[in-house]
Amino acid sequence: MDNEDLHIGTCSRELTQNPLRKIWIxxxxxxxxxxIFQRRVCMTNCPTLIxxxxxxxxxxxxxxxKLTRYLNWIGVPTKEFNVGQYRxxxxxxxxxxEFFRADNEEGLKIRRQCALSALNDxxxxxxxxxxxxxxxxxxxxxxxxxxxxxxxxxxxxFKVFFVESVCEDPDVIAANIVxxxxxxxxxxxxxTEEAVEDFMKRIECYETSYQPLDEVLDRDLSYIKVMDVxxxxxxxxxxxxxxxxxxxKCLRKFIEEQNIKDLKVWTSQMKRTIQTAEVLGVPYEQWKxxxxxxxxxxxxxxxxxxxxxxxxxxxxxxxxxxxxxYPKGESYEDLVQRLEPVIMELERQENVLxxxxxxxxxxxLAYFLDKGAGELPYLKCPLHTVLKLTPVAYxxxxxxxxxNVEAVNTHRHRPENVNVQRSTEDALQTVPAHF
Amino acid sequence: xxxxxxxxxxxxxxxxxxxxxxxxxxxxxxxxxxxxPTVIxxxxxxxxxxxxxxxKLTRYLNWIGMPTKVFxxxxxxREAVRNYSSYDFFKSDNEDAVKIRHxxxxxxxxxxxxxxxxxxxxxxxxxxxxxxxxxxxxxxxFGRSHGFKIFFIxxxxxxxxxxxxxxxxxxxxxxxxxxxxxxxAMLDFQKRIECYQAAYQPLDPDQxxxxxxxxxxxDVGRRFLVNRVRDxxxxxxxxxxxxxxxxxxxxxxxxxxxxxxxxxxxxxGDSELSARGRKFATALAxxxxxxxxxxxxxxxSQLCRSMQTAEELGVPYEQWKxxxxxxxxxxxxxxxxxxxxRHPEEFxxxxxxxxxxxxxxxxxxxDLVQRVEPVIMEMERQENVLxxxxxxxxxxxLAYFLDKSAEEMPYLKCPLHTVLKLTPVAYxxxxxxxxxDVEAVNTHRDRPELPxxxxxx
Numbered sequence: 001m002d003n004e005d006l007h008i009g010t011c012s013r014e015l016t017q018n019p020l021r022k023i024w025i026x027x028x029x030x031x032x033x034x035x036i037f038q039r040r041v042c043m044t045n046c047p048t049l050i051x052x053x054x055x056x057x058x059x060x061x062x063x064x065x066k067l068t069r070y071l072n073w074i075g076v077p078t079k080e081f082n083v084g085q086y087r088x089x090x091x092x093x094x095x096x097x098e099f100f101r102a103d104n105e106e107g108l109k110i111r112r113q114c115a116l117s118a119l120n121d122x123x124x125x126x127x128x129x130x131x132x133x134x135x136x137x138x139x140x141x142x143x144x145x146x147x148x149x150x151x152x153x154x155x156x157x158f159k160v161f162f163v164e165s166v167c168e169d170p171d172v173i174a175a176n177i178v179x180x181x182x183x184x185x186x187x188x189x190x191x192t193e194e195a196v197e198d199f200m201k202r203i204e205c206y207e208t209s210y211q212p213l214d215e216v217l218d219r220d221l222s223y224i225k226v227m228d229v230x231x232x233x234x235x236x237x238x239x240x241x242x243x244x245x246x247x248x249k250c251l252r253k254f255i256e257e258q259n260i261k262d263l264k265v266w267t268s269q270m271k272r273t274i275q276t277a278e279v280l281g282v283p284y285e286q287w288k289x290x291x292x293x294x295x296x297x298x299x300x301x302x303x304x305x306x307x308x309x310x311x312x313x314x315x316x317x318x319x320x321x322x323x324x325x326y327p328k329g330e331s332y333e334d335l336v337q338r339l340e341p342v343i344m345e346l347e348r349q350e351n352v353l354x355x356x357x358x359x360x361x362x363x364x365l366a367y368f369l370d371k372g373a374g375e376l377p378y379l380k381c382p383l384h385t386v387l388k389l390t391p392v393a394y395x396x397x398x399x400x401x402x403x404n405v406e407a408v409n410t411h412r413h414r415p416e417n418v419n420v421q422r423s424t425e426d427a428l429q430t431v432p433a434h435f
Numbered sequence: 436x437x438x439x440x441x442x443x444x445x446x447x448x449x450x451x452x453x454x455x456x457x458x459x460x461x462x463x464x465x466x467x468x469x470x471x472p473t474v475i476x477x478x479x480x481x482x483x484x485x486x487x488x489x490x491k492l493t494r495y496l497n498w499i500g501m502p503t504k505v506f507x508x509x510x511x512x513r514e515a516v517r518n519y520s521s522y523d524f525f526k527s528d529n530e531d532a533v534k535i536r537h538x539x540x541x542x543x544x545x546x547x548x549x550x551x552x553x554x555x556x557x558x559x560x561x562x563x564x565x566x567x568x569x570x571x572x573x574x575x576x577f578g579r580s581h582g583f584k585i586f587f588i589x590x591x592x593x594x595x596x597x598x599x600x601x602x603x604x605x606x607x608x609x610x611x612x613x614x615x616x617x618x619x620a621m622l623d624f625q626k627r628i629e630c631y632q633a634a635y636q637p638l639d640p641d642q643x644x645x646x647x648x649x650x651x652x653x654d655v656g657r658r659f660l661v662n663r664v665r666d667x668x669x670x671x672x673x674x675x676x677x678x679x680x681x682x683x684x685x686x687x688x689x690x691x692x693x694x695x696x697x698x699x700x701x702x703x704g705d706s707e708l709s710a711r712g713r714k715f716a717t718a719l720a721x722x723x724x725x726x727x728x729x730x731x732x733x734x735x736s737q738l739c740r741s742m743q744t745a746e747e748l749g750v751p752y753e754q755w756k757x758x759x760x761x762x763x764x765x766x767x768x769x770x771x772x773x774x775x776x777r778h779p780e781e782f783x784x785x786x787x788x789x790x791x792x793x794x795x796x797x798x799x800x801x802d803l804v805q806r807v808e809p810v811i812m813e814m815e816r817q818e819n820v821l822x823x824x825x826x827x828x829x830x831x832x833l834a835y836f837l838d839k840s841a842e843e844m845p846y847l848k849c850p851l852h853t854v855l856k857l858t859p860v861a862y863x864x865x866x867x868x869x870x871x872d873v874e875a876v877n878t879h880r881d882r883p884e885l886p887x888x889x890x891x892x
Contacts, residue, residue, distance in 0.1 A: 013746055015739060023754070024742050215658075232640060235659040235677065271440060274449045278438055286448065288802060328767075334756060348667060 020316045021333075022325040047126035049153050050135045051146070053164035055210060056203050057176040059229070060165055064137040065394045067163075073367045074340060075333070076132045081122050083138035086114035094186040097198050100205040115145070119152050126158060134158075141210040143217070150221070162223035164213050172229055173203075180393050264352045266290065266342075273355045284355075289342050292357035296329025303412065303431045307424055314427055318418040321377035332377050335363045343367055358410055361387075368396045378414060383407035408434055445784050446801075447793040471584050472551035473668055475560045476574055478589035480635060481628045482601040484655065485590055488676065489562040490862045492588075495675055498835045499808060500801070501557045501668065506547050508563035511539035519611040522623050525630040540570070544577055551583060558668065559583075566635040568643065575647075586669050587649035588676070589638050597655060598628075605861050638662075655681060675812070684818040685728055686836065686857040688829055691740040692716045693851050693875040696768070700876075703760065703767040708743045711873055715852045716747035718871040722854060723748060728819035734758065734810075735823045744823050752823075757810050760825035764797025771880070786883045789845035800845050803831045811835055826878055829855075836864050846882050851875035 013026035050067065052060035064080045071078040088094070090110060099107045115138060125131035140146055146162070153160040167173060177199055181187065187195040213223050218236070225234040265282055267273035268290035277284040298306050298313070306314050310327075317324040325331035330338075339360065346352060346364075354364065358381050366376040368389050381387070384407045388399040409432040417426035438451035475492070477485040489505045496503040513519070515535055524532045540563060550556035565571055571587070578585040592598065602624050606612065612620035638644045638651060640662050650673050651660040659677055664670050692712030696704045708716065723731065735745035736758035745752040766774050766781070775782045778795075785792045793799035798806075807828060814820055814832075822832065826849050834844040836857050849855075852875045856867040 015742060015746065017739075023737060024739050026742075026746060232660070232662045235661070237657055269448060271449050274440060274451075278440070278451060288805070337756070345667065348670060 019312070020320055020324050021331065022327060047131065047158050048133045049122065049126070049149070049158045049160050050133060051140055051149055051160060051162045052135070052137050053140045053146070053162050053213060053223075054166065055141065055206050056139065057173050057181060057199070058165040058167050059176060060139075060163075061137055061180070062394055063163060063165065063226075064135045068133075068135055069367070069370045070343075071133055072370070072372070073343075074336060077130055078133040078135065079125055079131055080135040080137050081118045081125075083111075083115050083118050083136075086118050087111060088185055090114055097201040097205060100202050102205060102209055115148075119149070123152075123156055127156070139206055141206055143211045146221075160222065162213060162221060164223060164225045166212060166225060166227045167229060169228075183393075262351070264349055265355065266352060267355045268292065268357065268360070270357070273357070276355050287342060289338050290354070290356045290360055293332070293335055293359040294326065294329040296326035298326050298329065302434070304428060307427045311424075311427065312420055315418055315420040315422060318414055318427075321414070322373040332359065332363065333373075335359060339363050339367075369398065370395070380411060383410060408432070444780075445788050445792050446799065447795060470666075471582055472556065473558045473584045473586055473666075474547060474551070474574070474578055475558060475672070476565055476571065476585060476587045477560065477562045478565045478571070478587050478638060478649075479591065480566065480631050481564065482598050482606060482624065483590040483592050484601060484652075484681075485564075485588075486562055486605070487681075487862060488588060488590065488652070489560045491679065492672060492675065493558075493560055494835070494838045495811075496558055496668075496672075497838070497840075498811075499671075499804060500841075502555055503558040503560065504550055504556055505560045505562050506543045506550075508536075508539050508543050508561075511543050512536060513610060515539055522627040522630060525627050527630060527634055544574070548577075548581055552581065564631055566631055568636045584666065584669075585648070586672065587638060587644075587647060588672075589649060589651045591637065591651060591653045592655060594654060650676060652676060675815075678812055679815045681859075682818055683859070684820075685726075686814060686819075687723075687726075687728075687821040687854055688832055688849075688857065689719065689821070689823055689854040690826055690829055690849060690851050691736075691738070691744045691823055692719075692873075694740040697851065697876050697878060700770040700772075701768050702770070703763045705739050708740055711852075711875055712740065712744070713747070715871060715873045715875070716744045718852075718873055719744065719854070720748045722869070722871060723750075723821065726856075728821075731819045731821055732817055733821045733823070736760070736825065736828070738825070741823050741825065755810060757806050758822065758824045758828055761800070761803055761827035762794065762797040764794035766794050766797065789882075790841040800827065800831065800841070803827060807831050837866065838863070848879060850877065850879060 013028050015024045016027050017024050050064075052064055054060050061082060061084075064082070068078045068080045087110070090113070091099075098104065100111075101107065118136065118138070122134040122136060126134055136149065140149065140162075150160055152158075174196075177196055181199050182192060182195050187198070190198070213221065213225055213236075220237070222237045224236070227233060263282070265277055265280060265284035267277045267284050267286050269286045269288045270291055273290070274284075274286065295301075298310065301309070303314075313327065317326075322332045325334065342354075343364070346354070354361075356364070359377075361381040362376055362379040365371070365379050365381065365387065371379060382402075384403050386401045386403065388401060390397045390399075412432060413430040415426060415429040417423075417429070440449045440451055442448065443450055475489075477489055479485050486505075486507060486509075489507070493503045493505050512535070515538070516524070523529060527533070543561065543563070547559040547561060550559055561574065565574065565587075575585055577583075599621070602621055603617070606624050607615075607617045607620040612623070615623070638647070638649055640649075640651075640660060644662070646663065648663045648665050648669055650662070653659065656677070656679070659673075661673055664673055692708045692715035694706045694712055695709050696702070696706040697712075698709050731750070733745055733748060733750055733752035735741045735752050735754055737754045737756045738759055741758070742754065763769075766778065769777070771782075781795065785794075790800045793802065810822075811832065814822070822829075824832070827845070829849040830844050830847045833839070833847050833849065833855065839847060850870075852871050852873050854869045854871065856869060858865045858867075
């Protein structure tokens with residue numbers, strides 16, 4: 001691409017440094033080798049199929065969505081496949097729980113078709129669609145259904161991991177129904193009472209045929225059985241790294257009570273965040289992992305100066321801001337890896353105030369709001385504005401609270417011209433005004 | 436009125452002036468996320484791996500900066516009863532012995548209390564069978580009265596092969612059996628286990644222990660039951676226990692081959708291998724060939740000198756940014772002499788406290804530990820691994836495997852062109868040092884005799 005590539009040719013393969021990511025890649029005959037593994041967080045050899053198991057309203061979709069969001073954030077391409085959605089696509093109109101009765105032959109046939117259709121899409125995603133993990137979100141309450149899935153996985157060379165959610169607490173189930181079922185397309189024309197009554201009957205349809213994962217009969221399957229809303233779990237034969245991470249996620253309590261607890265305040269180890277926290281007059285913890293992105297040789301430079309001294313670097317950053325690594329510095333991609341333990345701990349905590357920096361905040365926000373690598377580096381995180389995130393249903397509600405204290409604007413949009421040959425004017429087109 | 440901030444000279448950490456005197460060195464690499472001290476209580480019949488897990492967990496927790504110590508009641512018993520005669524001692528109707536064993540448990544708990552309240556300990560591992568509810572309730576009371584959190588780790592295993600193998604590995608050679616032959620030791624120990632079996636009350640997640648925090652490790656990690664994990668440290672413990680295994684394997688650690696910067700005495704940077712460094716890479720490839728480790732995973736840092744070394748092996752390898760050499764910040768690419776000349780104060784501070792010392796705009800060994808932790812976790816999960824890294828990073832990794840303290844870590848010997856082969860054995864690790872017979876510069880600086888300030892510089 002550029003005459004800026006560094007070549008080092010002393011060993012069997014040459015090493016060239018990718019100018020964007022600052023990563024050494026072996027080359028043969030001038031072409032980059034494909035099989036260089038770059039350890040970000042997780043590397044698996046074969047794709048993984050995560051299969052949820054459980055009666056309706058046990059939090060399966062909640063777990064699926066959250067896991068998917070987390071895995072994507074740490075760089076493992078993941079997608080969920082919700083069989084209920086396939087059913088809604090096929091049927092168009094939901095009449096009543098009768099559809100789910102165990103003796104409804106027509107219904108059974110359709111549900112089986114939907115499951116197979118979803119599995120087919122899973123196969124596409126994991127073989128040619130660039131996916132690494134697929135989350136198969138359905139009740140999967142019978143042993144028979146589960147063996148179909150295991151067979152499917154074996155035929156395609158996928159690893160399988162089951163996540164079963166078991167809950168008998170009627171209050172929790174009722175709360176789940178209210179949170180996410182009432183608003184589902186199935187009940188769009190019902191009032192609350194009708195919907196709840198119908199849904200409870202729907203659950204009953206599954207109950208008699210429910211075969212939970214069994215200590216003995218399922219001893220050769222890899223699974224985690226989550227009980228009591230995460231209060232307790234049983235893990236069977238965790239096979240590889242991805243499964244171990246999922247387990248790590250399931251460690252978190254995932255439905256918090258709304259108790260008013262002490263606010264935890266976290267800062268980075270850079271003076272400006274500490275000064276900010278000091279003003280609050282409460283104890284705070286410093287995390288080095290929250291330090292701002294390291295801009296390497298461009299530290300403390302203004303955009304104009306970077307354009308003057310390193311116009312190539314400046315252009316490449318605009319080309320792929322997520323993967324671009326400053327010379328002797330970091331990329332957003334590096335930041336994500338650095339921040340993972342912070343996210344893990346945030347998941348464990350209750351009320352937290354994190355005082356950090358623009359790039360770091362973008363990474364954290366992207367995790368909570370499920371923003372991809374394309375959007376992450378351009379998320380708006382202005383100074384003097386607090387973003388309050390409250391978990392709600394399957395996601396997060398965001399409130400932006402501007403604290404009405406003037407500050408410079410530090411947000412730079414992606415300019416139109418990202419070509420390395422561009423003019424200085426084009427490069428600095430979107431730089432915000434400053435002193 | 437916000438407090439004034441001053442920067443601690445060694446760790447480069449901002450501290451508000453209200454914190455009188457120099458605050459105690461940040462123990463945990465990162466925020467202090469474990470507040471009340473925790474007592475980990477092992478539970479299980481003899482030969483179920485309790486001491487193995489106790490020691491390994493303790494090593495890990497200390498390495499990540501959480502002061503932890505094991506209190507093995509068996510050792511207290513050996514102190515009290517100098518000569519072990521036979522398994523009769525452990526019979527449940529042996530009144531005198533029961534009394535002695537109870538005393539030993541209390542003595543150990545007394546030391547746990549001292550460690551956690553007066554000696555700066557954060558976690559104590561109470562390693563004993565603790566197989567009855569009565570004993571566990573006593574410990575819970577003890578915890579409550581001193582404000583300690585209690586976390587149980589129960590090991591359940593009924594596979595006779597595993598148990599026999601455990602007995603062979605660590606019991607027949609223990610002080611109790613030093614005058615016995617192996618068969619006799621094995622027989623006696625099995626009878627000892629039987630003494631506990633009748634009174635054993637496993638943790639009951641459904642009723643009696645439903646509100647207790649614990650993990651049940653079943654069949655050497657085939658299954659786990661986790662109940663009510665309540666805080667950060669418990670969560671870390673559970674994650675760790677689920678990642679370790681007992682399969683035989685070897686871990687190979689080495690530095691990249693000698694680099695061009697090494698020859699010039701420059702630190703940091705991203706230079707290539709020197710001619711001798713390339714020779715080393717070839718020698719390493721031959722060494723790996725001869726060792727023939729099964730399914731060897733090869734890991735390298737993302738710096739050129741490390742990758743060039745890995746390249747020579749001709750096998751697939753993975754790059755980890757986390758394995759990059761310690762960032763010397765403002766001192767990047769300087770020689771020690773240049774640092775001494777241009778930043779004499781920094782040079783002196785580093786010698787004063789090499790573990791906690793952070794280069795200006797750079798890192799400390801303490802930072803390295805935090806950065807490298809995911810690598811350790813992944814190494815625990817793997818089998819045969821070869822890690823090609825750098826001097827400071829290798830010292831961190833080695834300190835973890837050989838249980839070296841923060842004091843010792845920055846002075847561990849990790850010379851160029853030498854491979855350290857680690858093999859897990861009994862409760863620890865065997866180390867073999869293999870020099871691959873290619874000369875290289877010496878990059879090791881011993882701990883200085885006197886602080887430089889006293890030496891008159």
